[in-house]
Amino acid sequence: MKEKAVFYHAGCPVCIAAEQQVARALDPQRFEVEIVHLGQEKARITEAEAAGVRSVPALVIGGAAFHINFGASLSALK
């Protein structure tokens, strides 16, 4: 069974670069990557926060949050 990874973003240029270069570079044999646009899915901000996400773009994988460069803080998306 594939491990789930979630890439949270907000449509910003920094986010798009990270999605294209990092999130989509993950091994599709091992990971199922879900892309979540927190600007459009505000209901999932709580879920992202609970996973340790403080800013976007961020990748949650293996139970840990990895902030990739900096686009916007989560508080700015609420």
Place this chain on the structure above:
Amino acid sequence: MKEKAVFYHAGCPVCIAAEQQVARALDPQRFEVEIVHLGQEKARITEAEAAGVRSVPALVIGGAAFHINFGASLSALK
């Protein structure tokens, strides 16, 4: 031919987590990932800086630098 990706780190706990969870999660069919410990290979700090790296851990892929969380600034490694 595989695309080259370089993961720069300095052995810090934040670096090791990013290496294990992100750098090693890249698709081995598409990417050849080189792991560079800048604390041990100080001669390569210049190369990292030229690629846009300002702190470690960072992944350089597709010509762009992606800083993953924050372990240490490059200036602290010199």
